[in-house]
Amino acid sequence: MRKKIVAGNWKMNKTLEDGTSLARVILYLLSSSNPLDENKIMIIAPPALLVDNISKVIAGRKHVYVAAQNCHSEEKGAFTGEISAPMIKAAGASYVIIGHSERRAYFHETNDFLMKKVNAALMAGLRPIFCCGEVKEEREGGKFFEVVKKQISESLFHLSADDFKRVVIAYEPVWAIGTGLNASPAQAQDMHAYIRNLISERYGKELADDTSILYGGSCNGKNAAELFAQPDVDGGLIGGASLKGDEFVAIAGSFPGR
Numbered sequence: 001m002r003k004k005i006v007a008g009n010w011k012m013n014k015t016l017e018d019g020t021s022l023a024r025v026i027l028y029l030l031s032s033s034n035p036l037d038e039n040k041i042m043i044i045a046p047p048a049l050l051v052d053n054i055s056k057v058i059a060g061r062k063h064v065y066v067a068a069q070n071c072h073s074e075e076k077g078a079f080t081g082e083i084s085a086p087m088i089k090a091a092g093a094s095y096v097i098i099g100h101s102e103r104r105a106y107f108h109e110t111n112d113f114l115m116k117k118v119n120a121a122l123m124a125g126l127r128p129i130f131c132c133g134e135v136k137e138e139r140e141g142g143k144f145f146e147v148v149k150k151q152i153s154e155s156l157f158h159l160s161a162d163d164f165k166r167v168v169i170a171y172e173p174v175w176a177i178g179t180g181l182n183a184s185p186a187q188a189q190d191m192h193a194y195i196r197n198l199i200s201e202r203y204g205k206e207l208a209d210d211t212s213i214l215y216g217g218s219c220n221g222k223n224a225a226e227l228f229a230q231p232d233v234d235g236g237l238i239g240g241a242s243l244k245g246d247e248f249v250a251i252a253g254s255f256p257g258r
């Protein structure tokens, strides 16, 4: 059974002190509302400098994990300023976000480079949260399926089925990120079903049914329940709203049947 996941991408926000208190607030609120279980998990993705400390803060808490927001494709070497997947793993993270649209746009990360990062993450024992999604012009030009297919097939479909099992996919239409304009539940469902079908064609239905596909892009406490009610939407990658402890925990409690 695939996991339902709420992941918070803090981006370049929060100092060590502020991030530590936010993580503590989240844990405190989780204790009272208790929305998580074996199949509904939370992931916190703080800036890299906080990964070690936030991992210590959440240590021993069930169903809560830490992710890094990026990793380099090489294990070590002369890459000034970069952080490798083994370093992230050693700092206590279990996941790493790869291919966020901000990395693709501002740091010119290509599908090919992201493929190498996915490999590096898996080699280090991290689970990639692989982001894909079209920009506004591609949505308006009706090219969104084509773009997402290319991103996924060029960066992920070289993987063996055993490796692919460790990947989480986040569909994040770029026009929805940080804009307050979320994809409609129907638009999200259409794309998630399309992605699941792509996975099924490549790896078979069983693996496709087991893959968690998250939605990201202006998902918040108000719209999460409707988005998460879609049959192929397995949770969210949350940016802005993950910086408010109460809203983030409310989003984690937005899965159907609660």
Ligand code: PEP
Pocket: 009, 172, 176, 177, 178, 179, 180, 216, 217, 218, 219, 237, 238, 239, 240, 241
């Ligand atoms: C993101 O950057 O991954 C994201 C989904 O941001 P926001 O929720 O702020 O749109």
